[in-house]
Amino acid sequence: xxxxxxxxxxxxxxxxxxxxxxxxxxxxxxxxxEALGRFETPAxxxxxxxxxxxxxxxxxxxxxxxxxxxxxxxxKVYPGDNLMVHKSLDIARPGDVVVVDTCGSHHTAALGxxxxxxxxxxxxxxxxxxxxxxxxxxxxxxxxxxxxARGVTPIGPLHRGPGEINYPVSVGGIVVHSGDVIVGDLNxxxxxxxxxxxxxxxxxxxxxAVESDYTAAIARGEFSNTWVDEILDQAGVDLLxxx
Numbered sequence: 136x137x138x139x140x141x142x143x144x145x146x147x148x149x150x151x152x153x154x155x156x157x158x159x160x161x162x163x164x165x166x167x168x169e170a171l172g173r174f175e176t177p178a179x180x181x182x183x184x185x186x187x188x189x190x191x192x193x194x195x196x197x198x199x200x201x202x203x204x205x206x207x208x209x210x211k212v213y214p215g216d217n218l219m220v221h222k223s224l225d226i227a228r229p230g231d232v233v234v235v236d237t238c239g240s241h242h243t244a245a246l247g248x249x250x251x252x253x254x255x256x257x258x259x260x261x262x263x264x265x266x267x268x269x270x271x272x273x274x275x276x277x278x279x280x281x282x283x284a285r286g287v288t289p290i291g292p293l294h295r296g297p298g299e300i301n302y303p304v305s306v307g308g309i310v311v312h313s314g315d316v317i318v319g320d321l322n323x324x325x326x327x328x329x330x331x332x333x334x335x336x337x338x339x340x341x342x343x344a345v346e347s348d349y350t351a352a353i354a355r356g357e358f359s360n361t362w363v364d365e366i367l368d369q370a371g372v373d374l375l376x377x378x
Contacts, residue, residue, distance in 0.1 A: 154297035156219070158226055160313040162206040163332040165230070168316055170336045172204040174343070176322045182338055189307025189324040192285050193265060197274055201281035203319035205232040205260035206329070207311050211299040212292075214240035219298030220250060226300055229258030232317040236304035237266030243290045248273025255280045263317055263324055265306040283319050 148154055171179070180188045195201065208227035210219050214237060223233050233254065235245050246262060247270035254262070261281035267288045268274070274282055301313040307324060311317075314329040327335060352358060367374060 156300035167333045176325045187326045193307045203261040203281040207234045207315045209304045211236045214238045215243045217292040218294045218296040235264040243292045244269035
């Protein structure tokens with residue numbers, strides 16, 4: 136006699152890698168994070184040798200005047216799902232930026248205005264989503280809550296899992312660890328590894344002091360491009376001055 140089988144074992148979800156969360160993470164000194172926010176992303180990117188800047192497809196979709204700044208609470212969701220985005224609201228602390236890895240899915244939104252409203256009530260600093268969002272007019276009506284994403288769609292997500300919270304994610308081509316500092320503005324989004332925040336702030340402050348005179352001279356029209364010719368000469372480029 137044959138028997139009827141039900142749900143295949145391959146469809147089951149399993150605790151552990153792929154379906155887990157960490158409640159406690161190490162965050163940088165809040166004063167150092169605040170100090171980092173005084174600088175624009177190009178200056179920060181330069182001093183990290185331009186290797187910690189997210190794909191420019193991730194952009195501010197709320198208000199151009201809004202910057203984003205804070206330690207990362209990382210979220211990895213299954214394509215088309217956002218269960219762990221909802222749970223992150225219970226784990227992230229005030230001032231955190233929730234950084235969402237959608238596993239490359241651009242079909243459904245990872246969050247909308249209701250999630251953003253809840254996050255704002257919890258004091259979170261905003262979202263960076265490597266994927267889509269929805270309900271953009273409602274998010275923009277919040278006025279002071281920044282969201283960076285790749286685009287907008289009306290298609291909503293499911294709420295089943297699996298996913299991870301506060302484990303490494305890949306967002307905008309950059310590996311982000313929980314506690315790394317996220318800085319976003321009209322130029323884009325940079326990721327500052329949590330263990331270098333204080334040292335980077337010191338270097339940014341030193342560089343700003345030196346560059347203030349250089350910037351002021353350019354504003355007055357007092358500059359020379361001889362350094363460009365020196366590089367070209369060293370490369371053996373014929374400038375053809377007499378041609």
